[in-house]
Amino acid sequence: MANQLTYTVAVVGATGAVGQQMIKILEERDFPIKQLKLLASGRSAGKTVRFKGQDVVVEEATPDSFAGVDFALFSAGGAVSKELAHHAVRHGAVVIDNTSAFRMDPDVPLVVPEVNMEAAFKHKGIIANPNCSTIQMVAALKPLYDRYGIDRIIVSTYQAVSGAGASAIQELLTQTRDVLDGKQPECKVLPVGKLPVHHPIAFNAIPQIDVFTDNGFTYEEMKMVNETKKILGDDSVLVSATCVRIPVVYGHSEAVYVELKQDYDLDEVKSLLEQAPGIVLVDQPEEQRYPLATDAAGKLDVFVGRVRRDLHHPRGLHMWIVSDNLLKGAAWNTVQIAEELIKARA
């Protein structure tokens, strides 16, 4: 970046799956960093993390950790954000929070830069990063929303275990090897670590992500319903979701059916997607080309394919949306918000 100013950046949850990706992206993007502060729970304090050829020591995150911090990127769970984000703001930092702690707070903008960066500029200290499954869907639907309007969305997800953290990745890999070796897989983490019942994820599909709400939908599904409305700033957009965990390590896939408000031209839809920022259209079925989780892993973009007209509803459209849930779905979207804030200041 050409910007001459440099910033002190704190990563809270530096040793977690998302925190690690944040540090990697800050380095890869050559984010203008004066000082990098790596914060985590007392358990992880003292560990070192490599950044730009140097070992940075992880410190315990406390209310006083944020003096001089310009950007505090939180990804250490909702409880930590609720406890410490306001202290970071008190010290003058802009908090970009990757947990669900503040997402539906009316005073906190919920931001996907390609969709509603203008909301971020009105922050009062905290900006929330949406849920991974919401980000990639809304980013892909935004150009269609702007052109045609959206009545409703019905989405089924195929979500990677990395969304449940490093322990879920380890569980999938260990279980998978055990099953291949004819052993009984041990289940301790998925679908939800803190709940009493655990199911195998190796060679399985678990239709539960996060806990259930009273209406029979899970919190993960309700996040897609509510966050989509908030990001688009439009309560009339109706979302129904079924969120499913599958044996994939990196990359969420989504089968999305959308009913637009107006008639559409399919070639125009594809052209809008091709031109949209952060979106890559991968849609040559005749060459068997469509987005795949294994191709999206490690990339920053949202990949869209299988774009096709519904067989029955004149305004119905189907698509397959894939992105790396730890990157655009979490770490990259967070760093991207900070980059955009800096650009606007320059």
Next chain:
Amino acid sequence: MANQLTYTVAVVGATGAVGQQMIKILEERDFPIKQLKLLASGRSAGKTVRFKGQDVVVEEATPDSFAGVDFALFSAGGAVSKELAHHAVRHGAVVIDNTSAFRMDPDVPLVVPEVNMEAAFKHKGIIANPNCSTIQMVAALKPLYDRYGIDRIIVSTYQAVSGAGASAIQELLTQTRDVLDGKQPECKVLPVGKLPVHHPIAFNAIPQIDVFTDNGFTYEEMKMVNETKKILGDDSVLVSATCVRIPVVYGHSEAVYVELKQDYDLDEVKSLLEQAPGIVLVDQPEEQRYPLATDAAGKLDVFVGRVRRDLHHPRGLHMWIVSDNLLKGAAWNTVQIAEELIKARA
């Protein structure tokens, strides 16, 4: 079975993934067999298969293999069915065909016993077994169709590799071990063996099953559209499908959204599902109980859970439908049709 009569049964494709399951089910159900003829390609002729404690030698399937055969169960690919089914009929056999060869033939009933067994009784020699992904969906929706009527269905599938045959199972297992061992996975079978491009299935989700049609949907997706109408005998039922292969060995899962023709009571829906033949309701989200592929594997039933009212559409309903694709989706549905034909004769 109490029936005193016994029958000569031929299994065509005896060494394939479905054929093996057919033989197992014939034994487990104590099907009243006088003689079991195992038929396959010349390549498999001479192999032996264990049946009721005896070795049965596999013979090459030819036009003259069917003398004296009462039931010929075909599962050796569409080309073999097209070549040999009529010879079996000529010899007086009832053909129950598990391929797509005759499914949409107006002279051939397409049968799920719980849904439209009456159609089977009107056969002219050949009865078709529907596609695996269709069978479990239609079986689960039938009680709701009868009570409320169905306007439309939007389904996303999570399909096991065994639906693509024994070579696809082997490919998933080999690729998975290679990835765990840090090796590059070799891709030769999925998504479609005969097509030029192959994608990894280990730790991935492939949004292609069967080849693409001109409208952007795959044949697998169009099977769900067209077979559902034929089985229900109602062209007004609209289906839209996205069919996806995931790293599961046995058991297809489906996220199904259905719009009924009439208002419904959710408790009544659950009660109808509980009472429906061949359906098991597994739906206690508060105890994290819902159908799972790993639980359905090896069972004959169709498992339904996550039954919940849509958040927006007054007649909209969501459910999660899981069944063993090789059993109710193939081998068991085939043998079940034969059992029902015998019962009706008794």
